[in-house]
Every structure is written in C-alpha cells, then in structure tokens.
Amino acid sequence: MRAVVVRRPGEKNPVEVVDLPDPGHPRPGEVRVRIHASALNYHDNIVMADPDTAADHVPLADGAGVVEAVGDGVTHLSPGDSVVGRFFPTWQAGNPVVDHFGTTPGIGLPGYAREIVVAQAAQFDRAPRGYSHAESATLTVAGLTAWSALMGDGGIRPGDTVVLLGTGGVSMYALQFAKLAGATAIVTSSSDEKLERARALGADYVLNYRTVPEWGDHIHQWTGGGADLVLEVGGPSTLPQSIRAVRIGGKISMIGVLTGISGEVPTGEIDMKQLRLRGVLVGHHQQQREMIRAIEGSGIRPVIDRSFPLDELGDALRYFTSGSHFGKVVIDI
Template sequence: MKAIRLRRPFGQERFEHVDIADPGAPGAGEIRVRLHASSLNAHDLAVVLGQLPVEDNRIPLSDGAGVVEAVGAGVQEFAVGDHVVSTFFPRWLAGGPGPLAAGFATTPGDGIDGYACEVAVRPATAFTHAPRGWSHLEAATLTTAGLTAWRALVVAGGLKTGDTVLTLGTGGVSVFALQLAKAAGATVIATSSSDDKLARAAALGADHGINYRQHPEWSKEVLALTGGRGVDHVVEVGGPGTLPQSMRSARVGGHIALIGALTGFADMVPTAELMLRQQRVTGIGVGSREHQLDLVRAVETTGLRPVIDRSFALDDLADAFRLQQAGGHFGKIGIDYSMASGKAA
C-alpha cells in the first residue's frame, strides 16, 4: 500500500513516497481502517521540522479518519462500514493523564507510525466513532485540535453559559474554541494580526476582535471590553511571549489553558503576579478517549461543524505543511486522500 515516510534530516522536502506491506487482517481486539483524511497540527509540524525526536522513516500525521474494513475477535464497539476517527493518546482511555508518563511514545506520527497511509490496523480503542453526518475530512479535525479546545474549555475550564472567553490567533485550536464557546452561550474575544481573519472570526460568532499588531498591549483592550474585570477563560496557544498578557487579560481567579508555545519555550512566568491574581493555569495536552467520546456527542447535539481553510492531496503533504508554517490559514488544513495531486481546494 502507499504511504509517506519522513526521512532525516527532517523537513518538508524529506517526505519519501513509498509502497509498504499491507498490514493484513486485524487481530483480536483490533480493527482495520481504510483511511480517507487527516489534518495538520502544530505537533505534526514540530515532528516534520525535527523539533521533536522521532525515528527515521516515521510515517507522519497524528489524525486519521476513515472506514472500518474488518474487525478482529472480541471487538463489539465497531462494525464493518463504520466511520471512525483516531485518538491522539491511544492508551489514555479515561481518567486523569496518568498514562502520559511516556510522553508521546504511543502518539501516532510521533512515537509510532501515523496515518499518512492507505490502511491502518490498530487496537479498537485507538479510534472512536466519527460524528454522524460529518465527512471524513471534517472528522479528521477532532483528534488533536478539536479535542484540545474541548478539554481546555469544558473539561478543565468548566465552561458555562455567560462566561467570557479569550482566544489567541485563528489556528485550528483557537477556532474550535471560538465555536465551542459560542455553542455554550459564552462571549468570545478573538485576537489576530489580520483584520480579514478577525472578520472571519466575527462571522463565526466572535463578539469582539483585537488586532494585536495594532494593539501590542492587547490585554488593555481586553480589560476595556470587559469593564476592567477580565475574561473567565484564556485559550493560551502562544506560550512565554503571550502568557503575561494572558494573565493580565484574565479576571482574578480566572482560568488559563496553556496549550502551545508558538512564541518559544523560555520559562518566564511572572509567578508573583500569578499568585496575586489567584489564577489557575492548566497545561493541556489534547485529551483522553473518553473526552473524545464526549466531544463527538457534543458536536452531534449542537450541530457544530469544523472550519477547514484549505485541503490538499496526500501526495502534496509538503505543500500543506508549507502553508501551515507560513501561518496563512484560518482554522484547519485538511488532507483529503481522495484528491488528485496538485489540486488543493
């Protein structure tokens, strides 16, 4: 079967298109999935750029959506023909993040091979059902970005109607957070360096937009919009370069979901200010299979659909990563395995 492997030295130009052995029939407790779509995440880009240590010849992509072709002995949750979507931590089924002691050792596209291939045979617990009525491309956005936003706001944040949420940027996690917050009846303040992207955020329901290039001290704008109180939740994807302003944007006792490090990894947390403001900072690393099951039920109930900026053929994976690295997208970048090469949509 066809697959893409990542070769050292890593980078977008180091994808090798290969034919590998078909994984065959599923064993006990496994399912065989014909893959139809994936989507790109910051984690995938870090792997491709060599910022995360992975083995040579790794098949990339953590997200995978497709159709069950066969089920192994003992599998009762799935049947042939079911539409499914992968999980980011296949061994974190429920409860607290105890199984994460090994880091990304079991994460597809990192510690194990990912879904840049035609077929995968994995334990049935490495997938959940996809939301009813969603395309494979839409379902593939849930594994990482959708679940991260869900855990940040709902699981860790306890989001409720009437809360105020601040989202940073307009990447996949932030746009999902905007949509989930609005579905819950929250007020959303979105930030971006682009007025065009802020207009798109407003079309999705964002109540306020702040261009952080025009307002470098954007926390002051957030406080002005909230009458000096600050927001209840911050979806913090920037890291050390934005965390101080996120803290000043959140209310006393507010919640900051620390998700990404787009500004780097330097440890410069203003601890005195954090204690004075009595804020809660939660490190968010995607979520469990149980969290994903809850998310699937939520999007089916609310009618939420993901925002996919552009889609690429699997053969054009390098082009998709170039777009991601340039930061020109709004929402998610999809990989549609049915598309012909050179026909991005």
C-alpha cells in the same frame, strides 16, 4: 499501499511518497481501517523537523476513515463504521495518566499519512453522524484540545467571557464551543481579514494584537475586570498578556508553545490574581465522546481552510507553517 514517510528528518524537504506493504488482517484486539483523511497540526512540523525522528516514520496524528475488518474481542467497532482516531489510546477518562507521546500515532507510533492502518482498536472511535471524513479528521487533535480546554476541569458557563488567541484550528473550534456554551468570545489575530472571518463565525469582539500590543490590558478594560478564561496557544511570549487579560481567580488553559517551550513567567501576577494555570494536552476518550455528542446535537462544523492530496503533503506542510491558514488544513487520502 501509498504512504508518506519522513525520509529526511530535519531537512528542507523531509517527506517522501512511498509504497508500503499491505498490513494484512487484524489480530485479536485490532482493527483494519482504510484512512480517507488526515489534518495538520503544529506538532507535525516538530516531528518532521526533528533530526532525531526515525527515518521512514509515518507522520500525522489526525486520522479518519472506515473500518474494513475487526479482530477477535473488538466490540465497540464493526466493519463499515466511520471512525476517527484517538490521540492517547490508553487514556480512558479522569486525571491525566500520560506525560509523553510514546503511544500517540504520528509521534511515538506510525501515524495516518497512509491508506490503510491495522492497529489496536483503542486507537479509534466512531465519528460524528453526518461528518465527512475530512471533517472528522480535524477532531483528533484540534477539536478535542479545544473541548478539553474550555469544557474540562469545571468548564465554562453561560455568561462567561473567553479569550481565544489566533485563528487556527483549535481556536476556531473553541469559538464555536464557547458560543454553544453561551459564553462571550474574544478573538485575537494579526490579520484584520481573519478577524472579520472570526466575527462572522460568532466572535463578539476581535482584536489585532499588532495594532494593540498591550492587548491584555485592553481586554481587561473592555470586560470590566478581565475574562474568565484564556485559551493560551503562544507560550512564553504571549503568557504575560494572557495573565493581564484574565480576571482575578480566572483560568488560563495552556495548550501551545508557538513562541517557544520555555521563558520567563510572571509568577507574582499569577499569585496576586490567584489564577488557575492549567496545561492541556489534548484529552481523553470520555471527553472525545462528549464532544462528539455535542457536535451531533448542535450541528457544529469544523472550519477547513484548504485540502491537499496525500502526495502533496510537503506542500501542505509549507503552507501550514507559513501561517496563512484560517482553521484547519486537511490531507485527502
């Protein structure tokens, strides 16, 4: 079967297309899935750029396809089912139970940049009815992260105001979930063209953070006291502005580290505004099923920027890291 592996981790062209042996039939508790699509996420670049990544590691945590066979004891899936991967196979519901990526496909386990996967059935769940494989592949990371950030831990309510940083896959899912919940959505970007596309998707207010560098104060004034929730994707460089943008007693869902993994934190402002700063690491099975029910009931579709064939994963990664995309970059397998 065709696959892409990280042959030269940390180098300019880290991946290589290879032929791997067919993984065979599933054992008890396993499923055999023919993968039809994957998608790129920020952590994929980290994995491939890390010199410590094991050579010949199969990347990509997003995956969608069709069940070809099931092993003994598998009851929630059957041959012919369209399925989507789970980011944390062991996290069923409730409070977080995992603080590492050791069980995550594409990071700690072999990922979905390959034609066939035989793995524990807990890695997969049914995909939304009516979704293509390419659309389903965007749910494992981006869709569930957006759902967990907005709907988890009490969730947003009709009439709330949310701030969404950037126009990547997570933020564009979050925009649609926010509108589904009856919230007002503010989107920031450095591109006026992308902001107009976000407005066409339902954004109520858009803001170019290059022309308005103090965008936190601007949003605080525009909302008349601050937003209820900020979806924080940047990290240390954008967190101070997010703190200024949110209301007293508001929430910040921290999902990304695009500007680094550490930095100064204005703890005094957090205390004075009595904020709830919550780290979000994708989500669990129950949230994924709730998200899929909401998608099926509402007709929400992912925003897909471009698709690349598996053989061009290296080109797709370079395009993704350029920041040119709007929404998701999909890999057709």
